[in-house]
Amino acid sequence: MxxxxxxxxxxxxxxxxxxxxxxxxxxxxxxxxxxxxxxxxxxxxxxxxxxxxxxxxxxxxxxxxxxxxxxxxxxxxxxxxxxxxxxxxxxxxxxxxxxxxxxxxxxxxxxxxxxxxxxxxxxxxxxxxxxxxxxxxxxxxxxxxxxxxxxxxxxxxxxxxxxxxxxxxxxxxxxxxxxxxxxxxxxxxxxxxxxxxxAGGFRSALFALLAGGGVVVLQAGGDAAVAGRTPLAVLLLVAGLPALVAGLRELLPRGAARLRRGVPAVIAVRGMLAGAFYALESVVPLTLATLHGFGTAAAGLPLLAGSIGWWAGAQAQGRITKMARPSLLRRGLIALVCCFVGMTALCLDGAPGWPVYLLWIVGGLGMGVCVPTTGVLVLEQSAEDETGANSSALQISDVTAAGLGTSAAGVLVGASEAGHLGFGAGMGVLGLAAAAVCAAAAVGASRTAPARRSTAVG
The missing domain is CATH 1.20.1250.20 (MFS general substrate transporter like domains)
Known part of the structure; x- marks a missing residue:
């Protein structure tokens, strides 16, 4: 061209x-x-x-x-x-x-x-x-x-x-x-x-309200658990989880939870990488300030580095034409796994903090490759009258997972503040969990290839 x-x-x-x-x-x-x-x-x-x-x-x-x-x-x-x-x-x-x-x-x-x-x-x-x-x-x-x-x-x-x-x-x-x-x-x-x-926009909006409410209630339940209010925590978790599941079952394609080949797998992978990335991103400055003594400006600079990496990854994927999109997606997810494993290592006693700048460039690069690639895969596999519904499901997966991820990170921070576990241990657990989620997504990336026929949201 x-x-x-x-x-x-x-x-x-x-x-x-x-x-x-x-x-x-x-x-x-x-x-x-x-x-x-x-x-x-x-x-x-x-x-x-x-x-x-x-x-x-x-x-x-x-x-x-x-x-x-x-x-x-x-x-x-x-x-x-x-x-x-x-x-x-x-x-x-x-x-x-x-x-x-x-x-x-x-x-x-x-x-x-x-x-x-x-x-x-x-x-x-x-x-x-x-x-x-x-x-x-x-x-x-x-x-x-x-x-x-x-x-x-x-x-x-x-x-x-x-x-x-x-x-x-x-x-x-x-x-x-x-x-x-x-x-x-x-x-x-x-x-x-x-x-x-x-038609069905109003119905979908109601189920989205249910899913969003489920995220908020689950976060409140986690906070209650950290505060030692166990009965309230159990009540909120019992209420929030079914609401979240019921909402997402209506909003996401059938088979998304099983990574069903095609659009459902793309949407599920998008949620997995978004939840992992935003959970860890939300605590990067706090981790650097708490564990490594960084000042406010220095602790926030990795997010800037990540943005630059994101831009570079997005530009690169737009110019790569000879690699299959699922393979490109897998490579982006592997970059995220490397970033998160490295972030976990920085939480060990005596580890330096400066590698975070390089690691977060790698993480941003992975997101810059993965996020547009999942969008391309959805559009390629959607009929003309499905592009809006499937694009909506893609973003719902992203936003919901990001909300859950940042909520989980907040609960871990609260637990460390309450003395239930050390801050470094909590952030290490978060990094390993994020790496495991993205590794699982990388394994499932092959299932984002087109199914025999397009799958609509319903």
Missing amino acids: ERSAGVFAPQWRLTSIGIAVAISLFAFEGLAVATAMPSAVRELRGLAYFGWSYSAFLVTNLMGLGAAGQWCDRVGPRRPLLTGIAVFTAGLLVAGTAVNMAMFVLGRGAQGIGVGLASTAVFKIVATAYPPELRPRALAIISAAYVLPALIGPVLSGTITAHAGWRWVFLGLVPLALACGGALLRALRMSAAPGNAP
Whole structure:
């Protein structure tokens, strides 16, 4: 293919720019809120409800993802995308003008729904606006769009919070949200609605609410167990696990839990790698500060290194055409296993901390290869009227597993704080568990090859 026929050729330029702006916007908001939250909760006197701003986003994000899949397949990506951007923008305005913590949490919930709707619509655009040979590069744009926010997001949002106030971290994104919708209008006009997908967005949203609620309840159960409230912990675990399983059984393809060949296996592998990576990423700075005495800036730099590795991996997979996608996925998973085993070794007594910078580049490289590759595999194996539902399931698997992984990491941190186990031992266990999950995913990567016929979500 000629260089002029790339994703930034004239016929796809606005679409590619619009996708990059939209994903960068969502990524920046996710990073910025962590910086703005301390100031927000102090002003709104809502420290007791600090966690709800994250839980609300997780649950409603899953609801948006659940509703968007079949909606996109039924009417095309235009209405879901524009609705998502409108709801996301409304959430920014509500959070940015909040007078109490309840209003702030409501705004975060609206942002979650908006991101869920819009991100699924973006995948649908990739499936309909680009020819198959350009989809790996188009999905690489999505991965690369997370890099710039990771580089400048915390610094920029911290500066805005310090000099203009935390509210402008949200309000300042409103013009960008409107601009990214305008940039994608051309692609939306090119995306015709298939018109024969089954209705079910509302039903899927309810099951997504059930699954998201299950994640939150399980996290609360883990926290209760750490605090020694065993009866409450058992009650919450008994309630949360069935809710999570029931929700995911409706939202994910049949056979995903068994890594059934084709789309179900791709979606299961995506969840496995996401849960492992985000669980460990959430504790990298804390581990370096606690075990190795790193300062705040030095402890956060590995995440920057990981973002650069992610960008490099995403670009590389978009240019690799002679290797089968399941084989490429396996190599990315092996890179993740190497990173996590190395992170486990850094938790041993007397181990140095500096190798984390190299290890997290390797981990980011693995994610940069794996995440777009799973997207390509899903789009390649989905019929035209299934791309929205299957892309939605892929992202639901990612978000749910990430929520479970970070919750598990938080429980281990809480257990070490309570004196139930040493911090190094807890983080070592987490690293070994993450490595084992990705090793199992690498073994199952061959099952992500196409089945004899496409498998729809249902």
